[in-house]
Amino acid sequence: MASNDGTEFDLSRLDVWGEEQQFKVERDQTIAYAEATNDPIRQHLDGTYASPVFAVVPVTAMMADATLSVVPDELMMRILHGEHDFRFHRPIVPGEVLTVRAKPIGIEGKSSGAVVTTLIETRGESDDLVNEQYFIGFFRGGGFDGTVGTLSPQHGFDAALRERNPDFTVVQQFDEDQTFRYSEPAGDPMPIHLDDEFAKEMGLPGIIIHGLCTIAFTSHALIRNISPEDPSRLKRLAVRLSKPALPRETITTNIWRTSEGTYAFETAGDEKPGKFVITDGLAEFA
Numbered sequence: 001m002a003s004n005d006g007t008e009f010d011l012s013r014l015d016v017w018g019e020e021q022q023f024k025v026e027r028d029q030t031i032a033y034a035e036a037t038n039d040p041i042r043q044h045l046d047g048t049y050a051s052p053v054f055a056v057v058p059v060t061a062m063m064a065d066a067t068l069s070v071v072p073d074e075l076m077m078r079i080l081h082g083e084h085d086f087r088f089h090r091p092i093v094p095g096e097v098l099t100v101r102a103k104p105i106g107i108e109g110k111s112s113g114a115v116v117t118t119l120i121e122t123r124g125e126s127d128d129l130v131n132e133q134y135f136i137g138f139f140r141g142g143g144f145d146g147t148v149g150t151l152s153p154q155h156g157f158d159a160a161l162r163e164r165n166p167d168f169t170v171v172q173q174f175d176e177d178q179t180f181r182y183s184e185p186a187g188d189p190m191p192i193h194l195d196d197e198f199a200k201e202m203g204l205p206g207i208i209i210h211g212l213c214t215i216a217f218t219s220h221a222l223i224r225n226i227s228p229e230d231p232s233r234l235k236r237l238a239v240r241l242s243k244p245a246l247p248r249e250t251i252t253t254n255i256w257r258t259s260e261g262t263y264a265f266e267t268a269g270d271e272k273p274g275k276f277v278i279t280d281g282l283a284e285f286a
Contacts, residue, residue: 009107009114013069014149017103023058027094030054032185037216038172041223041231049091052223052234053216055131056084059100059120060187066102067118067137075114075139081211082115083136083280085152085238089129091231092122098130099123106149114142117152134238155238155282157264166254167263170221173250174209182213208244214251214277215239218267221253222283226263236284245269245277253278261285 027047033054034044044051056063068076092098099122106117120133134152175181179193188210191198196206219237227233245251246269255265265281 008072009144010070011107011148013066014104014106017101018062018066018069020099020101021062023098023100025050025058025092025094025096025098029057029185030092030094033057033216036178036182036185037213037220038175038178039216039220041220041228043231044220047094049093049231051216052086052088052091052219052231052237053212054092055086055088055122055133056212057185057187058098058122059102059133062100062102063118063120063133063135066104066120067116067135070104070107070116071114071139071142075142078113078140078142080138080140081135081241082138083134083152083238083240084212084215085134085136085155086236087132088232088235088237089131090124092130097125099127104149106147106151107144108147108151109144110138112140114139114144115151117150153238155240155280157266157280158258161256161258161264164256167257168221168225168253168255170225170253170255171250172217172221172253174213174217174245174247176247178209178213178247179207182210186210186212188212204244205246207247209246209249211241211244214241214245214267217251218253218265218278218281222255222263222265225255226283226285233285234283235286236282238280238282239278240280242276242279243269251277253281255283 030050102120108115118135122130250270253267267278
């Protein structure tokens with residue numbers, strides 16, 4: 001389908017599953033991932049369960065491939081991780097073999113670019129659904145008219161919540177070497193997280209924290225306040241990534257209980273007042 005700037009999106013790929021792949025979950029890697037995200041949860045550090053956001057590790061490459069499969073070549077390097085929505089049916093257990101697959105499901109035109117939504121499924125050895133993920137990729141400057149397919153589920157934030165004190169406030173700080181520690185267990189060697197000069201050439205202030213590392217920080221901020229003894233109660237974690245965090249930056253997550261088991265949250269950086277690294281946060285606990 002021709003976009004409004006003359007480029008071509010491949011709509012034939014929409015709603016078509018890519019090839020299934022298998023992933024062996026190694027205990028050492030799940031522990032390394034927990035340590036790389038400063039996760040304090042005992043069950044994650046001792047290898048009982050993988051951290052919730054570890055769910056992205058088995059699917060990183062296919063998630064990118066599925067998203068890019070519908071996008072014109074000239075837009076591929078303009079991708080930003082816009083949103084992520086995890087649905088957890090059970091924790092990932094070290095030692096198991098997972099089967100994963102992904103498909104792009106929708107494209108939406110925006111005034112500043114195009115949004116592609118990709119659905120990812122992870123199943124266990126008995127074919128049970130372990131988790132589902134909606135990855136939302138934003139392509140800067142990509143022109144697309146209207147909407148085709150299915151968009152990701154909504155998880156907006158009610159601004160009226162700010163009129164009362166949050167139920168929990170969590171202050172965390174990224175380490176100076178956070179991105180270097182995170183890169184290997186996450187399988188994400190992108191140079192904007194590891195090479196200061198390259199990051200500046202890309203228009204960034206320098207090395208930036210991986211977006212999924214920031215999401216991981218918010219996951220254990222939520223768990224340790226709401227369900228520290230049973231992290232498996234976390235069933236949904238949805239966020240919008242609004243601005244990258246930086247090494248040594250302090251982030252503050254405010255969490256509001258909105259109903260039984262449901263929480264809204266947003267995470268601010270320390271660069272200046274009102275600078276959010278995560279907005280539209282939604283967490284659901286069983």
